[in-house]
Amino acid sequence: MHSSIDRLLRKLRLRWEIPPDAAAALESVMQPPRRYARGEEMIAQFAKPNESTLMVAGVAGRLVTLEDGAEQVTALHIAGDFVDLHSLYLRRQDHSVVALDDCVVATAPHGPLAEVATNYPAWALAFGYLLAWDAAVHRRWIVMLGRQTARAAFAHLICELWTRNRDVGLAEGPAFDLPLTQVELANVLGLSTVHANRVVQSLRAEGLIRWRSARVEILDWDRLAALAQFDTAYLQH
Amino acid sequence: MHSSIDRLLRKLRLRWEIPPDAAAALESVMQPPRRYARGEEMIAQFAKPNESTLMVAGVAGRLVTLEDGAEQVTALHIAGDFVDLHSLYLRRQDHSVVALDDCVVATAPHGPLAEVATNYPAWALAFGYLLAWDAAVHRRWIVMLGRQTARAAFAHLICELWTRNRDVGLAEGPAFDLPLTQVELANVLGLSTVHANRVVQSLRAEGLIRWRSARVEILDWDRLAALAQFDTAYLQH
DNA sequence: CGGGAGGTTGAGAGGCCTCAACTCTTGTGG
DNA sequence: CCACAAGAGTTGAGGCCTCTCAACCTCCCG
Numbered sequence: 001m002h003s004s005i006d007r008l009l010r011k012l013r014l015r016w017e018i019p020p021d022a023a024a025a026l027e028s029v030m031q032p033p034r035r036y037a038r039g040e041e042m043i044a045q046f047a048k049p050n051e052s053t054l055m056v057a058g059v060a061g062r063l064v065t066l067e068d069g070a071e072q073v074t075a076l077h078i079a080g081d082f083v084d085l086h087s088l089y090l091r092r093q094d095h096s097v098v099a100l101d102d103c104v105v106a107t108a109p110h111g112p113l114a115e116v117a118t119n120y121p122a123w124a125l126a127f128g129y130l131l132a133w134d135a136a137v138h139r140r141w142i143v144m145l146g147r148q149t150a151r152a153a154f155a156h157l158i159c160e161l162w163t164r165n166r167d168v169g170l171a172e173g174p175a176f177d178l179p180l181t182q183v184e185l186a187n188v189l190g191l192s193t194v195h196a197n198r199v200v201q202s203l204r205a206e207g208l209i210r211w212r213s214a215r216v217e218i219l220d221w222d223r224l225a226a227l228a229q230f231d232t233a234y235l236q237h
Numbered sequence: 238m239h240s241s242i243d244r245l246l247r248k249l250r251l252r253w254e255i256p257p258d259a260a261a262a263l264e265s266v267m268q269p270p271r272r273y274a275r276g277e278e279m280i281a282q283f284a285k286p287n288e289s290t291l292m293v294a295g296v297a298g299r300l301v302t303l304e305d306g307a308e309q310v311t312a313l314h315i316a317g318d319f320v321d322l323h324s325l326y327l328r329r330q331d332h333s334v335v336a337l338d339d340c341v342v343a344t345a346p347h348g349p350l351a352e353v354a355t356n357y358p359a360w361a362l363a364f365g366y367l368l369a370w371d372a373a374v375h376r377r378w379i380v381m382l383g384r385q386t387a388r389a390a391f392a393h394l395i396c397e398l399w400t401r402n403r404d405v406g407l408a409e410g411p412a413f414d415l416p417l418t419q420v421e422l423a424n425v426l427g428l429s430t431v432h433a434n435r436v437v438q439s440l441r442a443e444g445l446i447r448w449r450s451a452r453v454e455i456l457d458w459d460r461l462a463a464l465a466q467f468d469t470a471y472l473q474h
Numbered sequence: 475c476g477g478g479a480g481g482t483t484g485a486g487a488g489g490c491c492t493c494a495a496c497t498c499t500t501g502t503g504g
Numbered sequence: 505c506c507a508c509a510a511g512a513g514t515t516g517a518g519g520c521c522t523c524t525c526a527a528c529c530t531c532c533c534g
Contacts, residue, residue, distance in 0.1 A: 086369035132323035138375035145382040146427025190383025
């Protein structure tokens with residue numbers, strides 16, 4: 001990877017032309033890469049950032065904390081994802097962003113970023129697409145949490161993350177990095193830690209996945225996707 | 238209401254200037270209002286619409302149907318909401334849109350709509366805002382489904398819908414229209430119909446709300462909001 | 475070698491589900 | 505104007521999924 005926006009370009013170019021001059025324009029407004037260690041808070045809840053953050057490497061989560069202390073992860077992001085493109089349009093963050101692994105990110109100040117969108121139709125379109133795509137993933141999570149069992153939800157999460165990793169060139173065959181603790185997984189799936197653990201064990205015992213030392217390997221895609229009722233359509237468009 | 242976009246303008250003008258000429262430009266690309274009867278499907282799942290739909294009156298829901306037949310509503314929309322602004326950017330609908338009450342809608346063809354965004358910076362900004370706002374609501378629903386009990390989730394839904402109705406001038410004091418059947422409510426909250434019914438009764442019995450003949454009246458906002466852990470921030474920005 | 479984070483296990487409780495029946499409301503046709 | 509049908513709402517009972525509490529294990533690192 002030569003530039004911070006390579007993974008993003010790779011994903012977008014699956015379905016669109018991004019002209020080299022447009023790519024160069026975005027690249028020119030990205031700040032130099034910055035690192036966060038696993039566990040660090042990248043953006044605080046209720047913050048009002050004046051820049052948007054692009055993941056270059058690692059995994060980050062958007063975390064909502066309720067008054068009673070309950071925590072729910074509303075989105076996971078990997079290399080090539082903008083973590084908070086929406087902050088271009090919304091005044092306050094409704095959630096914090098946490099590094100779930102060591103991360104490298106590059107930020108773009110809102111002013112120049114908006115200018116890129118005005119000057120390059122390809123980016124105006126792509127930013128709209130990225131916002132809409134984010135929402136499409138949110139909707140699938142709503143279905144996952146509202147209408148699927150814990151086992152199916154976990155299976156779906158694995159299918160989604162594998163697909164997204166593949167789309168940016170980060171899946172090696174049936175395997176990809178998943179540096180979540182089971183506590184964090186529970187906060188994604190809306191479960192208690194104890195039950196999250198049992199769900200993981202159950203999929204392992206059935207020979208659907210292997211998961212150890214921050215790496216998931218999918219052993220039986222067909223059965224996993226069937227359990228998850230995974231339909232990749234919402235990720236592609 | 239004189240024009241189809243009045244409620245939308247009202248909502249946006251809570252935080253932005255929308256110049257009259259920009260307003261006129263959007264209005265000029267809206268098609269004449271069209272009606273749907275309660276229960277009608279406005280947009281089919283997997284459709285590829287070439288227009289976006291603005292609610293003028295009524296209530297609509299975005300409905301995802303899984304292979305096993307389970308149904309989950311991922312969003313509710315009232316007057317002033319674009320139901321599928323994202324279709325400007327995404328090729329296929331990932332869900333259907335259903336009229337939950339008699340509805341009046343106006344559509345705008347994607348071509349002219351995109352042109353309005355290019356020619357009027359206020360609309361470029363507002364469309365980005367509306368997309369991001371939609372996603373913020375999705376995120377709150379993820380928290381609601383993942384980390385709140387059925388009672389709290391229902392309470393939250395009521396708080397959110399009252400606030401949104403108020404913002405477009407459709408709340409009369411503590412009351413607003415909620416033309417959902419309990420089956421539909423269950424599909425919003427990710428519950429069985431039976432349990433949805435018990436949740437409704439429970440909030441009624443506690444004197445938090447009244448709900449009859451498609452109309453909700455909030456009897457004790459403070460206790461309802463506390464139960465819901467409702468924080469209006471995500472709706473305002 | 476000790477400490478701590480992460481993972482695992484067991485047992486009992488509770489929220490929510492399914493199945494099934496029953497009641498109430500609404501609207502339609504005779 | 506009544507009778508009936510269909511849809512919506514309600515109730516009961518039993519069972520499963522998931523939660524809480526609490527302990528214990530394992531691995532890694534200093």
